[in-house]
Amino acid sequence: MNVTRLGNRQQLQQLLAFGGLVVIFVFFSVASPYFLDWANVKGILLATAVTGIMALGATLVIATGGIDLSVGTGMTLCSVMTGVFLANLGLPLVVGVLGGLAIGALIGLLNGLNVAYLRLPPFIATLAMMMVAQGLSLVISGTKPIYFSDVPGFGQLAGGELVPGLPNAVLIFFVAAVLAGVTLSKTLTGRYALSIGSNEEATAISGVDVRRWKVVIYVVAGLFTGLAGVVMASRLNSAQPGLGLGYELEAIAAVVIGGTSLRGGKATILGTVIGALIMATLTNGLRIMSIPQEWQKVAVGIVIVLAVYADMLRRGKEA
Amino acid sequence: MNVTRLGNRQQLQQLLAFGGLVVIFVFFSVASPYFLDWANVKGILLATAVTGIMALGATLVIATGGIDLSVGTGMTLCSVMTGVFLANLGLPLVVGVLGGLAIGALIGLLNGLNVAYLRLPPFIATLAMMMVAQGLSLVISGTKPIYFSDVPGFGQLAGGELVPGLPNAVLIFFVAAVLAGVTLSKTLTGRYALSIGSNEEATAISGVDVRRWKVVIYVVAGLFTGLAGVVMASRLNSAQPGLGLGYELEAIAAVVIGGTSLRGGKATILGTVIGALIMATLTNGLRIMSIPQEWQKVAVGIVIVLAVYADMLRRGKEA
Amino acid sequence: MTDGPALLRATGISKSFPGVRALDDVHLDLRHGEVLALVGENGAGKSTLLKLLSGIHRPDAGTMELDGAPMSPAGPRQANELGISVIHQEFHLMPDLTVAQNIFIGREPRRAGLLIRDDELERRAGRLFERLGIPLDPRQPVAHLSVAGQQMVEIAKALSFDARVLIMDEPTAALTETEVATLFRIVRDFVSPRTGVIYVSHRMDEIKEISDRITVLRDGRYVDTLPTAGTATRDVIAAMVGRQLATGVRPEPAPGVADREVALAVRGLSTRALLKDVSFELYRGEILGLAGLMGAGRTEVARAIIGADRSSGAVEVNGKPVTVRSPADAVRHGIGYLSEDRKRYGLLLDQDVVRNVMLSSLPGMTRGGFVRDADGRRVAAEMVDRLSIRTPSVTQRAKNLSGGNQQKVVLAKWLVRDCDVLIVDEPTRGIDVGAKDEIYTLLTGLAAQGKSIVVISSELPEVLRLADRIVVMCEGRVTGTLANADATQHHIMELATRFGADRSLVTTGGDA
């Protein structure tokens, strides 16, 4: 079933995936008196924000049947470059932030060119980019964190609260999710991403310039990587060049748990948001319950299987 | 093109992929006097062995169009359990080793059941297993390495040299590669893996019990994970419960660099071996040349793109 | 009629899918030693009935008997074991495996129960092809075969079982007359007093030729079973569609075609694989037929023109040379191409009718960068109406439509795009007789509006029915151009076999 139109059926579906999240929420609320506290919920949302933003971009790429392994270290490179622009070069705040986004777009551009024009498998192209970005982050930063202590207002970007009580990082995540949702279901970029994922050859024969659009899609995904990098840097008030590896797996997991198919053609942004929330909630809840670290892993693994299986049962064979 | 029968054409192809490896070899031989030293070549082969064995199993799974993220931490769980059998319970060497393999098969069985009968996306099923295996390794080992110092002969399993000058780990890798190759191209397991990867529905309609065979395929892949665990434990003379994360990506990268398609249907064991060697050789060569670590990443990323692109150019449009 | 139980009998069969009642109290009986044709409009439920007989779906109600014994195959494998062999309308092939591996999947000969003997597999396939007279290489990967080649593999696979009931769902939709002749020979060889054949086709002449009786379905209901001998084709059609149709019309000679502007000129088109110096002109408002045997290179010409495959030569649109490097370029210059392979190059199977119909025209359906879905739904609904696409709603997934209705969806996509030059490759593949006529009327209407159309078709009557002029190809060359008035089937065949060298079913699907 086409899970991108917000038809009735689909709204129901996502309501139910949301239901899975609610079950987890209710469970932890009962299990721990500290869980359902606004401070804690805020903590969960904050913990979701950066991975969540990365996952938004990854959803677009996965919609085409591709994969993006470079989101994690790419995000790092973006925060390092934001650091260079703002802390080292002292550029104005807006320029630095836009610069960070531009680096994300550039990473996406290279990924896109490699995938579309050199016809490299996305796994390879983005794996290579993952390494290159990691290396460059270290090289450019001189393997040292870049601090934003002298950049007034930068920390407020993610840490401030435009909406009282809601950290900006979370607000940015939500706004980004809406943008990603609109992109996926209402713009040519999203439509072609789904068409390419559904049947690339048929899309090409239908007169769609598949290669060009693939590049566009990766660039848009890169913008989300860039945004994640800026938010990360702002939240830590520093660019940490050593961070990032492993985030790609978390982001992709959020996408897939949300119900987007790795084969392409089916994607849902709301699902991705819920997937990211499920991951963060699980980790948080288990920690709140003081489950030992090693058992947390086991529990998360099992819950993921159960959650996705329940979701599939509900959706029937169409999933 | 069907890259599983060793037709003439295909032999040529793999000869050429091998050619890529040779180019890298020649380059480093010229660049560093230490590179083409038997001790160093042996080091490269040793560094290939464990990831290579994991990649063999992953090739089978990827042939079906699936993916196995659990090979890394699964391997760890197998080495921890081997430690439990041999060092803690003091079972005979053979029993312990077979036990380690059996744990691998068990991991594969669970993956297979989740994928085939619960119809979970392989990414989710094996991601969950990756976490569960990681957690269990820590739980079972009490987060401490298990040492085999008191298990006579265990270290020799990987470290000894049945063939003088060639560490057993490498020998085991080569033998495992031959077994995997035969499995892929000469047994029903391999044939149905490729068939499922090529068109799962058609395979089912043709009367193949797709679900049962998927389980078989994951179990066989699990055996390779088990073998990797035993070799790893023997090589380190200890079971390191914290190890393993990240190996899955390396293994999958070796498979894909070798020319196996993540979409399934096309797979080559020789390619996987070469892919694994390319990765290990690159890392080694750059180290031997004393390239700073941060630049190594960048270089590996770029060389992977170049190598795969060159390989695709050569194979022409059929890739 | 022989005494005793029928070979295969189905009674009171009903089957529903979400939103669709595909079969409603249908019955069918196949006698020993006969070929029973099953006909009906697109979406009438033919394929669904066959899927019930072969265990792919389970009926909601009704019983099935084989030689008087009740049967309810739990799956395709069991149906095979019962002696029922099916060639489905949609291929079920594994493109990465070889022809031989495909045919014997699930039945691999092994050494010591373990190692597959591929040499033996290939030998068996070779023997099978020899017996059937099919020119296929057992070691060829299926991905390299043309649609026709794939169809032959399906036929060979079905016949490789020791079947008593052979069921064929539109096996000739992708075949030209030579292959059809081969197939009929195979069918006649197959039929014996202990066997029988169920044959589905939209080609009435074939049904006339091969079948003994004809069972007609309409809207998922049983209409009648008629003896072939003694029933006029138009009566069969009338039973199918519920009214009389006129057939066999040929176009009026187009007045003064030569005076018109050239809409598309192809000059010296060559590809490395097949085409040699192909040149022709397409006038504004003209329908140009492209005829030839399978593998003559008609599809290759189309793919080369739209830039899907690399080629040398020149293409001019409205007298101006254009560079076409990709189908996107082609569409930009107003050239659209409807592929013969709807599953691979035509449809987004997982997406709904709206998305499929909009695919070529999306940029025109946006406002301020946002896609206007309401427009898409409206346009799709119009098309469903105009082409009488049988679907519960425009949000049905393409996958769930019947074969003929899928074909109509692909056609709808190009009608919406409204290209000046339209190249249609087997446009009526799998489309029923009634709808075929509607499509002919539609194409003629488009030409009358000034669109220029190239029709590639393996059915000569179709070419003769539609085309103002006919370009005939053989082995990648143009062997002649005929005005409709001068063209006869005989004449075309003569040109199409000009070189007569041996052909194979091998086709590289282009830029795959």
Place this chain on the structure above:
Amino acid sequence: ASGGSGGGAPGTGDKPYVALVSKGFQHQFWQAVKQGADDAAAELGVEVTFEGPETETEVEKQLTMLQTALDKSPDAIGYAALDSEASIPMMTDAQSRGIPVIAFDSGVDSDVPVTTVSTDNLAASAEAAKHMAELVGSGKIAIVGHDQTSQTGQQRVEGFTAYIHENAPDIEIVDTQYAAGDQLKSADAAKAIMQAHPDLKGIYGTNEGSAIGVVKAVQESGRSGELTVIGFDSGKAQTDAIRDGLMAGAITQDPIKMGYETVKAAVAAIDGEEVEPVIDSGFYWYDQTNIDDEEIAAVLYE
């Protein structure tokens, strides 16, 4: 140890070549070690390379690095073993090739290394515990660890808990969570702990990333000043936090000295000189009161 075997640095002149294989690379601690090594290299006229795996669990990766380092025939090797048991065969190999080995950071269970330049992590974390006990007095505290399986990671927790158990019966360690030394994840973990234990009085972060994460968590929860945060290692974020009073104090090792002494010992070994069997690179407690002292400022890195 043969001085004149002519190993030489790859590619460049005839300077003696010392290969350092550390436990990590990206962390500031290891970068400070590297800096100390580079300083010594410049001063003593040797060539130095410095490498380490991504995380402190990658025992096999490290062995491969050590193997490659040995294959380059260096004049000496500096080695910070992730698992000393696992590296025994490699130590033997080094010995048979006549390459002197200097152990740093943590010891190697072998008599091959000519010396060990290290910090006593148990003692250092006990020192952290001592200050935690003094500052908190009684009540609940928690630990955010950086690594559950590496020796260093374990010792930093063990030394701390052991001290509390023995010397501060009124203090209860209610939770220990690990977050891989990732600032962000450490912050999330610390928040969850604070949430589960609203009466928590202190948190100890076992390395730079963990400590910064804890500070972040306290800050984001708006509970600055209510909790006693104690860190480990330095780095600008941590020193800033101490200056701003967000963190009570931290233990710092002297990574620069560690790197420096390692290379110095290596050169001595190459030259055939006698070296002390153990070189303690030391650790220091620093807080607002002494952070700008010369002695402390010298061992802190940005």
